[in-house]
Amino acid sequence: MNNQYELSTKCLIIGGGPAGSTLARKLSKNSIENILVEKNLNYDKPCGGGVKSIVFEEFDLPKEFENKKINICKLHSPKYSVKVDISNTPISIVLRQEFDKKNRELAKEAGTILIEGRYKKAEKTGNYYLVKIETKNKTLIIKTEYLIGADGVKSSVRKDLFNSTVNAILTNYCNIPNKDIDFCEFYFGKNYAPNEYAWVFPHGNKLSIGAGLKEGTNAKKLFPIFKKKIIKNDETKVNGFFIPIWEKDDIFFKNNVFLLGDAAGQVLPFTYEGIYYAIKSADILANAIIKEDPYFYEKEWNKKFRKRFDFFKTMQKIFLSFDFMTNKLIKFFQNKKLQRRGLAYWEGTAKPLTSGQAALKLFKYLFKN
Ligand SMILES: Cc1cc2nc3c(=O)[nH]c(=O)nc-3n(C[C@H](O)[C@H](O)[C@H](O)COP(=O)(O)OP(=O)(O)OC[C@H]3O[C@@H](n4cnc5c(N)ncnc54)[C@H](O)[C@@H]3O)c2cc1C
Structure with missing residues (x-):
């Protein structure tokens, strides 16, 4: 790429799913210039759609x-x-086709520039990136200060710039x-x-x-x-x-590139809820960009969600590794008091336990019953 570009922005967001469009909308609402690039404006993401x-x-x-x-x-x-x-x-x-479309529309109404096109590659030049986007009619070069990969589980941004794939x-x-x-x-x-x-x-x-x-x-x-x-x-x-599959200490930010949503593995273990956490993570990232503090993204995300994600990962291991424990799980849920407790962890109203605390509680319960 030479130094020519057709468009210039502060934030170039790749991927117009729940993560990308939520980020775009909040940035626009806070008067932060951004462009949202989605490869297919009619995409119907295969998804249960439960949020x-x-x-x-x-x-x-x-x-x-x-x-x-x-x-x-x-x-x-x-x-x-x-x-x-x-x-x-x-x-x-x-229904993801209409949900994603409407979310992109909300971002557009707030001031985001929405482009149908596909991320191809990016080159860092000084303090900014030159990003190649292929649209139906032409190839665009966009200059941006921040590049955000919100392009899903098979993220090209992640592969291209971090040489990494999502587990x-x-x-x-x-x-x-x-x-x-x-x-x-x-x-x-x-x-x-x-x-x-x-x-x-x-x-x-x-x-x-x-x-x-x-x-x-x-x-x-x-x-x-x-x-x-x-x-x-x-x-x-x-x-x-x-x-x-969420991994502890996955990539958040490096060299002015952020990963977000599925591209950063931000799906709650056990339940596999990705929509809600893509949206919540986008909100945190928007706040980091608004504050001009990129490291706030990882810090705040860890503060809000890391324990919960860790806890659900442990619960998945404990309850889904063997049918003996899977049967116990459903037995727990047959008990109204334990059911309420279980739901409180999922709702986020109960403080998540560490693996040690969870194992101890479980051991006590199994011993008694
Ligand atoms: C079968 C299945 C069922 C699921 N069911 C649920 C469920 O019921 N509830 C739930 O919460 N989660 C569910 N999930 C997970 C959920 O779909 C994701 O976690 C969520 O969509 C993540 O949002 P996102 O915006 O990060 O990524 P995505 O929704 O994947 O959005 C990424 C966007 O980037 C675009 N894109 C990709 N590559 C490029 C490129 N090179 N250039 C430009 N654009 C690009 C894509 O077209 C897409 O629109 C399910 C997943 C699967 C596979």
């Missing part, structure tokens, strides 16, 4: 973004089942047409998704069905059995997609 409903108030998102509100979750282990009332912290189902797990996923339910269902244990879970969510007038496929298990073979259990004689094609 804590509280996100609508927290981020002033119009209610029409919500396709359905869920107050009941059904949890299953190989031996037990339980119906859990989550009306304290309900989940909203969003991720493969899922099987499909949307079954003409079916509707008003609850979410999770199947834990070796029958359908060893060490992970299989899910059934409503998705407009479809059912979203999927499962995490833990490497080294027979999960791939189990998915057709799971699908048949949920719906017989269905020919809907099943595809594979990746979800990040």
Whole structure:
């Protein structure tokens, strides 16, 4: 690249998913110049679309973004089942194509320049980057002070500038047409998704069905059995997609490049909630840029979420490694008091335990019961 450029900005955000558009919107609202580049403005991200409903108030998102509100979750282990009332912290189902589109529109209305184009590469020249973006008609060179990779689990920005990939797990996923339910269902244990879970969510007038496929298990073979259990004689094609596995001390910022959302692995372990944390992380990053303190991003993120993420990672190991413990988990949830406690950790109203504290509590419980 020579030093010629067509556009110049303070923040160039690659990826117009929940992370990128939330960041763009907040920066614009705070009069910070930014450009948002999305490779496909009609992209329908494969996703269950379940997000804590509280996100609508927290981020002033119009209610029409919500396709359905869920107050009941059904949890299953190989031996037990339980119906859990989550009306304290309900989940909203969003349809990603329209949700992402509307979020990008909100950013645009706030002042963001939105471009349909694909990130190709970036070169650091002095205090700024020259970034090559390929659009339908031409190649653009954009000059920027900060470059933000919010381009998902297969982040090109991360690969290009950090020579690194996101640790991720493969899922099987499909949307079954003409079916509707008003609850979410999770199947834990070796029958359908060893060490992970299989899910059934409503998705407009479809059912979203999927499962995490833990490497080294027979999960791939189990998915057709799971699908048949949920719906017989269905020919809907099943595809594979990746979800990040959060790693401690993953990349946040270096040399004026930030990673955000899936590109930074910011998905809550165990539940695999990525939408909510992509949005929350974007808010923290926006504050860091507004403060002109890039290191605030990692510091604040760790302060807010690291313990919770650590705790959920430990819980996943404890409860999903063996069916004996998976059955115990559902047994816990059958006890209303323990269920409330479990939900409080998920809601973020209870302080997360360290691995040691969690193991001790569990040991005491198992000893008593
Ligand atoms: C099957 C499946 C089910 C899931 N279900 C749920 C769920 O129910 N609830 C939940 O919270 N999370 C779920 N997740 C996770 C969730 O989808 C992600 O964590 C979330 O979308 C992260 O948002 P993001 O903005 O970081 O990334 P993304 O939503 O992936 O957005 C990245 C954007 O970058 C764009 N892009 C990529 N490369 C380029 C490029 N080179 N140039 C320009 N643009 C680019 C993409 O088109 C995309 O729009 C699921 C994931 C999968 C795979």
